[in-house]
Amino acid sequence: MRYVSLKDAKPGMQLAYSLYDTYGRTLVGGNIRLTAGYIEKLEEYGFDGVYIVDALSEGVEVEPVISPETRNSGMECVRRCDIDGCREIAKIMVSELLQKGSVSLDLMDLRSYDDYTYAHSVNVAAICGVIGMGMYLSEKALTDLVLSALLHDLGKISIPAEILKKPERLTPEEYQVMKTHSTRSYELISERWDISAKVKTAVLSHHENVDGSGYPRGLEGKKHTQFTRILHVADVYDALTSKRPYKNPYSPREASEYLMGGCGTLFDKETVEHLLTYVPLYPKGMKIKLNDGRSGIVYENAGEHNLRPLIRLFSGDMLDLNYKENLNVVIAPPEWQGEVSQEELERQREQMIQPVSGMGGCVHG
Numbered sequence: 001m002r003y004v005s006l007k008d009a010k011p012g013m014q015l016a017y018s019l020y021d022t023y024g025r026t027l028v029g030g031n032i033r034l035t036a037g038y039i040e041k042l043e044e045y046g047f048d049g050v051y052i053v054d055a056l057s058e059g060v061e062v063e064p065v066i067s068p069e070t071r072n073s074g075m076e077c078v079r080r081c082d083i084d085g086c087r088e089i090a091k092i093m094v095s096e097l098l099q100k101g102s103v104s105l106d107l108m109d110l111r112s113y114d115d116y117t118y119a120h121s122v123n124v125a126a127i128c129g130v131i132g133m134g135m136y137l138s139e140k141a142l143t144d145l146v147l148s149a150l151l152h153d154l155g156k157i158s159i160p161a162e163i164l165k166k167p168e169r170l171t172p173e174e175y176q177v178m179k180t181h182s183t184r185s186y187e188l189i190s191e192r193w194d195i196s197a198k199v200k201t202a203v204l205s206h207h208e209n210v211d212g213s214g215y216p217r218g219l220e221g222k223k224h225t226q227f228t229r230i231l232h233v234a235d236v237y238d239a240l241t242s243k244r245p246y247k248n249p250y251s252p253r254e255a256s257e258y259l260m261g262g263c264g265t266l267f268d269k270e271t272v273e274h275l276l277t278y279v280p281l282y283p284k285g286m287k288i289k290l291n292d293g294r295s296g297i298v299y300e301n302a303g304e305h306n307l308r309p310l311i312r313l314f315s316g317d318m319l320d321l322n323y324k325e326n327l328n329v330v331i332a333p334p335e336w337q338g339e340v341s342q343e344e345l346e347r348q349r350e351q352m353i354q355p356v357s358g359m360g361g362c363v364h365g
């Protein structure tokens, strides 16, 4: 299977995965062939792309880190603000992750706009689980970490909809209201005896930055707990790679660069390094172009470095970028591929270097 952005999707292409709406209802079943009507509808829902099955991508298997059933149940619990339900889902997610053993965040995100907060919480939970596994946390600690991710944005439930759902960037006043969401999330769980202090602290502090520029308390990095550091990095990575009404998703490579650039000021360096171990910069099934003009799709990320995947060329030949004879071959960045104009790249760069504000009008969820 391979990933195709909706603008490249054509009627007749066969879907690899079902697509769900915000209530977990199937919008389009897996194995169905796309029609012009489906493509239009998916664009309206705000999907960015789909996975398809074709001869070119035969043998490329891209698996989600958690099952669609668990993802949908998790979204439903977050939507209902069902804290007990979230505790159960955290246990299920951790057991699914542990059963898989090694995981890689290969599957590009498939979700629509309107379920952002719910899908985001479940995604952040999965990313936290992956980082935590890489740090060899115990099952109990992993479950607490995943739970803190499921609960971290629950406080948005009491943020006025005109701010929460505003399709443009927030005004400074609106942003001040949005910034109260982490304290509101904390207040929803602070009296619960059955939720650990580690979870409560991470929920309260998930927007704290290493240099003390975050909120609500402006705590410096040495005062952040391990859960806080992990939740913060996972939260921002997912916000960057998701499509919002006011921004296109960053590719894993762009989001990785952003996290690297923020090490020591916004993010804890060690935590970012752990995440980057599991984020293939060029995920399996992604279409790429090489500097010598050849094109293909990423077949496997089995090499030592996730910059140098195994590629199936459109000619059908395989090309391993880890081989010595291929040292001079590199994956061309989008600006070499002629797919993005210089003006658009400059606009995106300007957007990336804007001061960190907050979720709702900014990439930081």
Ligand SMILES: [Fe+2]
Binding pocket: 152, 153, 181, 182, 206, 207, 359, 365
């Ligand atoms: Fe948040």
